[in-house]
Every structure is written in C-alpha cells, then in structure tokens.
Amino acid sequence: MNEIPQTAPAKATDTETVEQDLYQKRKKIYPREVHGIFAAMRVAGVAGLLGFYYLMPWILWDGRQAILFDLPERKFYILGMVFWPQDFIYLTLLLVVAALSLFFFTALAGRLWCGYACPQTVWTEAFLWIERKVEGSRQKQMKRDQRSMDLEKFSKKFLKHFLWLAFALFTGFTFVGYFTPIRELAAAIPTLDFGGWEAFWILFYGFATYGNAGWLREQVCIYMCPYARFQSAMFDKNTLIISYDEKRGEPRGARKKSADPQALGLGSCVDCSICVQVCPTGIDIRDGLQYQCIGCAACIDACDEVMDKMGYAKGLIKYTTQNRLDGDHTSIFRPRIILYASILLAIVVGTIIGIINRSPIDLDIIRDRNSLFRETGIGTIENVYTLKVINKDVVDHAYNLSVDGIEGMKLHIQKDRIFAESGAVIELPVSIEMDPDKLTQRTTEIFFKLETIDADMSITEEARFLGPLPMN
Amino acid sequence: MGENQVISTEDTPTIQKVIAVMWPSFLVAGMETIVFFTLFDPQYVFMDYDVTRTGAYSIGFFLFWGFAILPCVLTMYFARPCKPCAVYKDELEPQDK
Ligand code: SF4
Ligand code: SF4
Numbered sequence: 001m002n003e004i005p006q007t008a009p010a011k012a013t014d015t016e017t018v019e020q021d022l023y024q025k026r027k028k029i030y031p032r033e034v035h036g037i038f039a040a041m042r043v044a045g046v047a048g049l050l051g052f053y054y055l056m057p058w059i060l061w062d063g064r065q066a067i068l069f070d071l072p073e074r075k076f077y078i079l080g081m082v083f084w085p086q087d088f089i090y091l092t093l094l095l096v097v098a099a100l101s102l103f104f105f106t107a108l109a110g111r112l113w114c115g116y117a118c119p120q121t122v123w124t125e126a127f128l129w130i131e132r133k134v135e136g137s138r139q140k141q142m143k144r145d146q147r148s149m150d151l152e153k154f155s156k157k158f159l160k161h162f163l164w165l166a167f168a169l170f171t172g173f174t175f176v177g178y179f180t181p182i183r184e185l186a187a188a189i190p191t192l193d194f195g196g197w198e199a200f201w202i203l204f205y206g207f208a209t210y211g212n213a214g215w216l217r218e219q220v221c222i223y224m225c226p227y228a229r230f231q232s233a234m235f236d237k238n239t240l241i242i243s244y245d246e247k248r249g250e251p252r253g254a255r256k257k258s259a260d261p262q263a264l265g266l267g268s269c270v271d272c273s274i275c276v277q278v279c280p281t282g283i284d285i286r287d288g289l290q291y292q293c294i295g296c297a298a299c300i301d302a303c304d305e306v307m308d309k310m311g312y313a314k315g316l317i318k319y320t321t322q323n324r325l326d327g328d329h330t331s332i333f334r335p336r337i338i339l340y341a342s343i344l345l346a347i348v349v350g351t352i353i354g355i356i357n358r359s360p361i362d363l364d365i366i367r368d369r370n371s372l373f374r375e376t377g378i379g380t381i382e383n384v385y386t387l388k389v390i391n392k393d394v395v396d397h398a399y400n401l402s403v404d405g406i407e408g409m410k411l412h413i414q415k416d417r418i419f420a421e422s423g424a425v426i427e428l429p430v431s432i433e434m435d436p437d438k439l440t441q442r443t444t445e446i447f448f449k450l451e452t453i454d455a456d457m458s459i460t461e462e463a464r465f466l467g468p469l470p471m472n
Numbered sequence: 473m474g475e476n477q478v479i480s481t482e483d484t485p486t487i488q489k490v491i492a493v494m495w496p497s498f499l500v501a502g503m504e505t506i507v508f509f510t511l512f513d514p515q516y517v518f519m520d521y522d523v524t525r526t527g528a529y530s531i532g533f534f535l536f537w538g539f540a541i542l543p544c545v546l547t548m549y550f551a552r553p554c555k556p557c558a559v560y561k562d563e564l565e566p567q568d569k
Binding site: 071072074085088091179180195196197198200201216219223224 | 487488491492495506510511513524525526527529530
C-alpha cells in the first residue's frame with residue numbers, strides 16, 4: 001500500500017500566513033472522501049435527520065398532519081396538541097431550551113452540533129455526495145476544474161447542478177409543507193398551481209439551500225455562524241475537542257513504511273496531508289484548535305487510516321481534552337456542566353408541566369371602545385363587552401358564563417347557547433346591566449367565569465365595569 | 473507589520489461583507505416577524521388590503537428585513553477605518569520605520 005503521498009506540502013503554520021489566508025480570495029475546497037467510524041456516524045446522522053425532515057410532514061395524527069405550523073389559521077399542530085398565538089410563551093421557552101442545550105453540549109463535547117446535526121453540515125454532506133456521484137473523486141474534480149470547458153465538463157456540471165436544484169426545490173417544497181398542508185401542495189404539483197406565496201417560498205427556500213449547501217458551504221460556518229465565534233467562551237480545558245497529538249506527531253516527515261521513525265528522529269506524522277485534504281473547511285488540524293474547525297472528525301478517520309497503513313497506533317488525531325493533552329485529569333462533572341444541566345432540566349420539566357396543565361379554554365375580554373357605559377332609560381346602566389372564547393381542547397364543548405364582583409349585576413348574553421368546536425374561536429357579545437346606586441366607585445373589577453357544561457373545566461378572567469361618578 | 477497591525481475592512485472578502493449585512497438583518501427580521509404577528513393578527517393589521525395571512529406574513533417579513541438591512545449597511549459604512557489624525561500619526565510613525 002503505497003498510496004500515501006510521500007511529498008510534503010508547503011507548510012503554512014506561522015500565524016501570519018494563516019491570518020492572510022483569511023483574507024485571501026476563497027479557493028474552492030474539494031473535501032476528499034473519508035471512511036471510518038466517525039464518517040459512518042455522520043452518514044447515519046445525516047440520513048436520520050434528512051429522513052425525519054422529508055418524511056415528517058407526510059405523517060398523519062388523528063387524520064391531520066402530525067406537525068403543521070398552520071400559519072394561515074394561526075394554529076400550530078404538534079402531534080395531539082394545538083398551540084395558539086396565546087401560547088407564545090412555549091415558543092420562547094423552546095428557544096431558551098435550545099440555546100441552553102447548545103451551551104450544555106458545547107461545554108461537554110465541543111462542536112458536536114456542528115459536525116453531526118447542523119442543517120448546514122447535513123445538507124452540505126448531501127450535496128457533496130451528489131457532487132461525488134456525478135463528478136467523481138477529489139482528484140477528478142480538481143483536474144476537471146482546471147480544464148477549460150468542453151462537452152464532458154459541461155455535461156457533468158449541468159447534471160450536477162440539475163440534481164442539486166431538483167433536490168433543493170424538493171427541500172423547499174417540504175419546508176413549505178410544514179406550514180401549508182403538504183398533501184394539498186403535492187396535489188398542486190402536476191399543474192404547478194400553488195398559491196402565489198407558497199410558490200414564492202418554495203423557490204426562496206430552494207435557492208437558499210442550493211446556495212448554502214452547493215456554493216457557500218464552509219463559508220457559512222466561517223462567516224455566518226455566530227457559534228464559531230463565541231465557542232471559545234464556552235470551551236474550557238475539559239471540553240472534548242479534536243486535536244492532533246503534537247508530542248507524538250512531531251517532528252513530522254515523510255518516510256518509508258519500513259523505516260524506523262526513531263532512527264530518523266521523526267514523530268508519527270508522515271506529513272501526508274490527508275487530514276488537510278479531507279477537511280471540509282480546509283484547515284490543518286495540526287496547527288491547533290481553530291475556530292474554523294467544525295469538529296466533523298473527518299481528519300480523525302483519515303489519519304487513523306494512515307496510521308493503520310503505516311502500522312502505527314491509531315489516534316494521532318483524536319477526540320481529547322486540553323487537560324488530557326497536558327497530561328492532567330479530565331473531569332466531566334464540573335460546576336459549569338452541572339449548572340447548565342440543572343437549569344436546562346428545570347426549564348424542560350417546567351415547560352412539560354406547563355403544557356400538560358395548559359388550560360383547554362381561553363377567554364379574552366374586549367371592552368366596547370365606543371362608550372364607557374350606556375344609560376338604559378330605566379334607570380340602570382350598561383357596559384358592553386366582546387368575549388372571545390377559544391376552545392383549545394381536542395373535543396367540542398358547550399359552556400356556561402357567569403359574572404361576579406358586584407352585587408346585583410345582570411348578565412345579558414346574545415346567544416342561547418355558548419358552543420365551540422374543538423379548535424374554534426367564537427365571539428360572544430355580552431352586556432352587563434346594573435343599578436348605578438350600588439356602585440361605590442367609577443371603576444369596579446368584575447370577573448367573568450366560563451365553565452364547560454360537560455366537563456369540569458373553568459377559567460376566570462378579570463374585566464372592569466365603568467359607571468358614573470357615585471353621588472355620595 | 474507588528475502587533476499594532478490594523479485590520480481594515482478593505483481586507484475583508486466581499487462575501488463576508490455581503491453576509492455581514494444580509495445575515496444579521498435576516499435573523500432580526502425573522503424574530504421581529506414572529507413577535508409582531510404573534511401579537512397582531514394580520515387580518516386586522518392589513519384589514520383594508522386584499523392579502524391572505526400568508527401574504528401578510530411574507531410582506532411583513534421582507535419589510536422588516538429591508539428595515540434591518542439599512543442599519544447594517546450604515547454600520548458597515550461607518551466602520552470603515554478613518555485616517556489616523558496628526559496626533560496619532562506622530563506616535564505611529566517611528567514604529568512603522
Ligand atoms: S496528521 Fe495524520 S493524516 Fe495528517 S499529515 Fe500527519 S499522518 Fe497524515
Ligand atoms: S480539522 Fe478535522 S474535525 Fe475540524 S473541520 Fe477539519 S476535518 Fe473536521
């Protein structure tokens with residue numbers, strides 16, 4: 001096996017060159033294909049996440065799309081649950097949980113998210129796979145790109161972009177399918193008769209996917225990802241990182257497989273530069289931890305393969321911690337981790353309890369804005385309200401309404417029966433009549449109580465009753 | 473070029489400049505859209521116009537994006553390095569030589 005290139009690439013290790021690299025015009029990176037345990041894990045991750053993304057909108061729950069963020073109807077369906085704009089708090093909590101999880105996993109295991117789960121990584125992997133299927137290996141691609149345009153190059157490029165675009169548009173279609181029932185969208189495919197905005201968002205999202213995963217790739221990680229920039233704040237000496245074992249590897253140098261490195265005064269690194277060739281962000285892990293490194297572990301797999309071929313022990317590049325590299329003890333349970341974990345746990349548990357105990361009825365009270373109160377002509381005064389009854393339950397309900405707060409209020413409901421189907425919002429104009437002599441102040445708090453007739457649920461909402469200035 | 477090397481925005485790749493304007497404004501616009509339309513139902517906001525809710529969300533989003541792009545562009549413009557004034561020039565010069 002003498003596939004390992006024996007030539008050393010030009011070294012670019014001093015900081016100045018590296019710094020300059022950042023500002024140079026971007027060179028296209030051709031990541032070399034890798035095989036190994038982490039590559040297999042990544043493929044599994046990519047397949048799982050993409051599978052979830054593309055299949056989920058098609059799954060039904062109770063005859064309804066299981067996950068549907070029905071923006072036109074202002075309702076979110078998640079499995080058996082329905083969320084309303086009034087449930088905004090849960091969305092906020094969800095975002096807090098997402099941010100905290102990111103902190104937690106980053107402190108624990110570095111850029112685990114970036115390497116395996118980030119949509120940018122996942123779709124870039126898929127696009128790279130298409131590219132390799134069409135254009136062949138890294139070497140072939142590089143050779144072809146240096147050649148001037150000919151029929152073979154054109155047809156390969158054409159096919160690649162065609163497949164990319166088709167895949168990207170399908171991605172956009174699926175994306176919109178989370179917001180508009182996907183079966184309706186699919187039914188519109190043969191005639192391309194989507195709603196105008198639906199068509200627009202399919203194209204918009206499709207082109208964003210095509211641009212990000214096909215063209216921008218690692219530049220998204222470097223320029224767009226805030227995470228790359230502040231990761232150093234979340235890392236500590238116990239964080240799992242991908243690192244090159246400098247003590248073992250250096251001095252690096254090419255040698256024959258049969259040679260004894262010790263006799264040559266060399267370390268384990270054969271300077272084959274394969275770790276650089278596989279890197280999707282085009283960095284040299286041997287220069288140390290860099291913010292461009294997305295922790296994809298491709299260089300680990302690649303170097304392990306080289307080590308195997310050379311008959312050396314694996315793990316010249318490996319998952320490790322700064323402490324372990326320095327020969328210190330690595331501790332997993334440190335204050336930062338415990339803190340993140342307990343806050344995270346508290347919020348998750350709180351959110352779940354909150355969702356379970358969510359009141360299945362909601363009542364909004366809107367006062368009539370046109371008048372403070374009305375004199376009825378028989379000596380009483382009247383306040384007018386519009387009640388919005390929202391049935392968040394999964395079954396229909398009929399309700400009873402009562403009011404409390406001042407003696408002698410008379411409630412007039414302009415409907416015989418208060419009834420709301422599951423998921424419906426009904427508007428209910430009501431008025432309250434009362435004798436002004438019983439009022440002791442201009443504004444009095446009153447309470448509307450809405451109860452279900454058939455089940456044991458109720459909600460009480462506060463409102464104000466306005467009257468004239470009391471005489472005494 | 474010593475430690476005092478000033479990294480000017482001229483050295484920044486164009487793509488980074490474009491991203492620095494389009495991307496933060498996109499994120500902010502997304503958040504604004506969510507908050508705004510959670511609080512206000514477009515059917516009331518755009519009552520006088522004939523748009524669907526989806527249309528209203530979309531138009532709202534692009535309006536927010538546009539408004540957010542503006543300050544990003546201005547920031548980029550004002551962040552361009554200025555010529556050092558005379559006082560600092562004196563201090564800098566001996567080092568440069
Ligand atoms: S670290 Fe491993 S893969 Fe990278 S150049 Fe050295 S031997 Fe090759
Ligand atoms: S240095 Fe290694 S782990 Fe980091 S991005 Fe490159 S290949 Fe992936």
